[in-house]
Amino acid sequence: GENVEQHPSTLSVQEGDSAVIKCTYSDSASNYFPWYKQELGKGPQLIIDIRSNVGEKKDQRIAVTLNKTAKHFSLHITETQPEDSAVYFCAASPGFQKLVFGTGTRLLVSP
């Protein structure tokens, strides 16, 4: 089955800096890679996703890149703000099957 590894487990940045979170997956059949933001005591919120036929996708300050050959995908947040502080999860899925989540990254943005 699919296995997703996520790094780093914690990330501290200053407001305005960029933050990068990286994930690797094991199943070459996976073709859908979403990223979720989870605030304390709340359910995960989908922030961006990418399919395997696309190498990069951007939405304002957030971007995701995918290297299908290396089975790597990354989340990039530019111009970070304190409200970006949360736990971020990557996930992988072979199509419409269940999602397998990474272990999470706790992002702290200091003013």
Add this chain to the structure above:
Amino acid sequence: GAVVSQHPSWVICKSGTSVKIECRSLDFQATTMFWYRQFPKQSLMLMATSNEGSKATYEQGVEKDKFLINHASLTLSTLTVTSAHPEDSSFYICSARPGQGHEKLFFGSGTQLSVL
């Protein structure tokens, strides 16, 4: 669109009692819903896949008699934790896809269960 509503947001119960958690898709029909469990500072672990009109599919290691899932309509799935014990205390989250052919998975707000 694609709103998933989950209730209650938190519940405290005595050991040995049962607790029901509801998950509703508010603006779409969901033939499949997913139930996750999350311990503090850990990732989401899939417990079971809830299928409308049929039996749920449980992940390995999840007791189906302990965690009863009912998906009686296209907009409602329920998770009942039977004979709850302190080790069942956790954050339970449901999710759903807005229809067949959609990859995006949307989550409810979660239910914090505390068993005394």
